[in-house]
Amino acid sequence: MSLCYLNGRYLPLDEARVSPMDRGFLFGDGAYEVIPVYSRRPFRLDEHIARLGRTLASIRLPDPHRPDEWREIIGEVIDRNPWQDQSVYLQVSRGVDDKRNHAFPKVIRPTVFLMSEALVTPPAHQREEGVAGVSAADFRWLRCDLKTVSMLANCLLRQHAVDQDCVETILFRDGFLTEGSASNIFVVRDGVMLAPPKSHLMLPGITYDVVLELAVKHGLKHEVREILEDEVRHADELWMSSSTKEVLPITRLDDKPVGTGRPGPVGRQMHAWYQDFKNTVMRSE
Ligand code: PMP
16 A cells, blocks of 8 residues: 655555645646655655755745755655655645635645655666657647646647557657657767757756766766757667656657667667666665
């Protein structure tokens, strides 16, 4: 049984109740994080808490907890759940109002909810064969840098991939790569790893940062710059990155092979560096 946290209480997930007047439900008015946990230790926790703080500040929702309080609640949720490797979901909404009103309530009592699931990283066959992606126009709003619970556009874009038996939808805006529907995207051309620059058009992924740090650490040639749609369509390698997918090769795009159609050497190397890094950090923290 999965144990969750709701507004100061730890309780079984199927007993947790939130009012339909919660602004998270009525407006998607809230922020969230997904934190991967390996061997019961949260990975890059400070960075996830900092990103949550940035989202909350940007949507003018006072952070209900200090970082040490967040660390304690997250630690409890991990301890009270049965899995060694977990994916902790954390959400803060602007709470319950007595009327449905777009403008903020005068007094805000945020709803704080955390739950955990077993962490499921991509199976070996997906890592070895790669996965298929489709492309779509990025029709989301202009604050994609915020991790808000208003996720309808991302849900529609992800379903677009699922409808075509694909794993991810790769998004282009005005002829440039932005990201995936639930991941960041990296491109390899002529041995150089390319990453789109952080901006209001993409989520600053925690895994994205790790990938760039690993590229610097190991001297992998890379460029952080705007990437043309055409460069993606003629890439040698494409990968997606996220806290749960880690680093995963995309070997088909819109039914055409990416490069040779097999996972490439740079992505394999990055995946290995990522696993090593994870294991080292987890041992030392
Ligand atoms: N972009 C989007 C739109 C996402 O939803 C996510 C997370 N699933 C990411 C990028 C990757 O972020 P992270 O590495 O922090 O999981």
